[in-house]
Amino acid sequence: MCLGIPGRIVAIADAANRLAVVDVAGVRRRVNVACIVDDAHPVESCVGDWVLLHVGFAMSRIDEAEAVRTLALLTELGEAELELDRMQSGS
Amino acid sequence: MKYVDEFRDPDRARVLCENIRRLVDRIGLERPLQLMEVCGGHTHSIFRYGIGNMLPKEIELVHGPGCPVCVLPMGRVDDCVALAERSEVIFTTFGDAMRVPGSRGNLLEAKARGADVRMVYSPLDALALARKHPDREIVFFGLGFETTMPSTALTVLQAERDGIDNFSLFCNHITIVPTIKAILDSPDLRLDGFLGPGHVSMIIGLEPYEFIARDYRRPIVISGFEPLDILQGIWMLLEQLAAGRCEVENQYRRIVPRAGNRQALSAIHRVFELREYFEWRGLGSIDYSGVRMRREYARFDAERKFTLPNLRIADPKACQCGEVLKGVIRPWECKVFGTACTPEMPLGALMVSSEGACAAYFNYGGIDLAEVIRRRKAGAPAGA
Numbered sequence A: 001m002c003l004g005i006p007g008r009i010v011a012i013a014d015a016a017n018r019l020a021v022v023d024v025a026g027v028r029r030r031v032n033v034a035c036i037v038d039d040a041h042p043v044e045s046c047v048g049d050w051v052l053l054h055v056g057f058a059m060s061r062i063d064e065a066e067a068v069r070t071l072a073l074l075t076e077l078g079e080a081e082l083e084l085d086r087m088q089s090g091s
Numbered sequence B: 001m002k003y004v005d006e007f008r009d010p011d012r013a014r015v016l017c018e019n020i021r022r023l024v025d026r027i028g029l030e031r032p033l034q035l036m037e038v039c040g041g042h043t044h045s046i047f048r049y050g051i052g053n054m055l056p057k058e059i060e061l062v063h064g065p066g067c068p069v070c071v072l073p074m075g076r077v078d079d080c081v082a083l084a085e086r087s088e089v090i091f092t093t094f095g096d097a098m099r100v101p102g103s104r105g106n107l108l109e110a111k112a113r114g115a116d117v118r119m120v121y122s123p124l125d126a127l128a129l130a131r132k133h134p135d136r137e138i139v140f141f142g143l144g145f146e147t148t149m150p151s152t153a154l155t156v157l158q159a160e161r162d163g164i165d166n167f168s169l170f171c172n173h174i175t176i177v178p179t180i181k182a183i184l185d186s187p188d189l190r191l192d193g194f195l196g197p198g199h200v201s202m203i204i205g206l207e208p209y210e211f212i213a214r215d216y217r218r219p220i221v222i223s224g225f226e227p228l229d230i231l232q233g234i235w236m237l238l239e240q241l242a243a244g245r246c247e248v249e250n251q252y253r254r255i256v257p258r259a260g261n262r263q264a265l266s267a268i269h270r271v272f273e274l275r276e277y278f279e280w281r282g283l284g285s286i287d288y289s290g291v292r293m294r295r296e297y298a299r300f301d302a303e304r305k306f307t308l309p310n311l312r313i314a315d316p317k318a319c320q321c322g323e324v325l326k327g328v329i330r331p332w333e334c335k336v337f338g339t340a341c342t343p344e345m346p347l348g349a350l351m352v353s354s355e356g357a358c359a360a361y362f363n364y365g366g367i368d369l370a371e372v373i374r375r376r377k378a379g380a381p382a383g384a
């Protein structure tokens, strides 16, 4: 929950509600990007960005190197698979 | 994997450890240095990579209260169970919280008894359930530090925008800074410095920690989660101690901006306000350490919408979670560690989540359980 997981924004789902589609190690899911957009970075400009996701919200823009490292760390800690399961479980 | 190697480089780790050794000698300690990592993510990483064993024995890492699941008091779990048992309610929660023990069992057991408890990945999933089941009341169990607070705040704001009235939040969010203050004020503890939480700081920035350096004269270094991040954070702490400095420093600049995340903070402040006090498992009541929803959002507040038992339940007698949290004893020194309390059957909350010190130590500590138990029976202190 505290470590989050990195993913890449691949599409905008609903710009008005700040929803984007993120790909996390092959798993796709809708996430909220309200915390990483502002006038300088409008929603439309986010496609292709790497982000750190916490419980369905993009909380920080990161670079690709950071994304790779974080995913490797999560895999070693045994958290990556759990987090991907959670993401897919929906409800 | 060139990106990864850089953070696992054994040569760099060795150089850092040598520098740390030199600084320890320079400081000339009369007693071990106690450094607390506040965040459960750090605890997990420290045990997983055996960082404690790489450090000079004069440095003791104290595993702080930074696992939100671990510090949830029994009474709040009982409130969750009571909410979940209402026939109109679908109770939604992160999976981590399912096995935290309450006085009437945990949420998993409530579910087995017929309560409608569902695991979700995100509060947004709970909101989607509310849209799908207009005839039911969807309650989301909000917990965590500032890292997850923006997500529940934004979900409540979304519910308001969409006019969704059958969604509410059972708010158990806690805030890290008053907790560090309470630890600093605790008489039975002598900490020399802090490794600050990486992802909480990504939201709140560095300013809230200033009082630690200014009023308590302790250094704090915000750190990342890679083994080299943690070693570097410890090295930066020792540099400060050796030079007699007390400052807030940022090892994790690549993620943590000095001012935090403006959008996230504004969502938090819109929806939440500080509670006068909040109860922590093992630590008791801490002033201003939790948040509740502002009155404007009362209709999304499960505490106002439903009547809850709201009782204070004492931890089981055998539990020594509080002492472990404050660093007074180490996990394996608890009388029930590995016997009455294991990750499969946790008695205390520190055994529930992989970020809890006891579970981390149980899984990765390389302990000889039989030896610990033998020594405990013989009345000798269980050594490391």
Ligand code: SF4
Pocket (backbone or CB within 6 Å): B318, B319, B320, B321, B322, B324, B331, B334, B335, B336, B337, B338, B341, B347, B348, B349, B350, B351, B352, B358
């Ligand atoms: S062993 Fe169990 S009861 Fe003892 S401190 Fe750890 S979690 Fe708490």
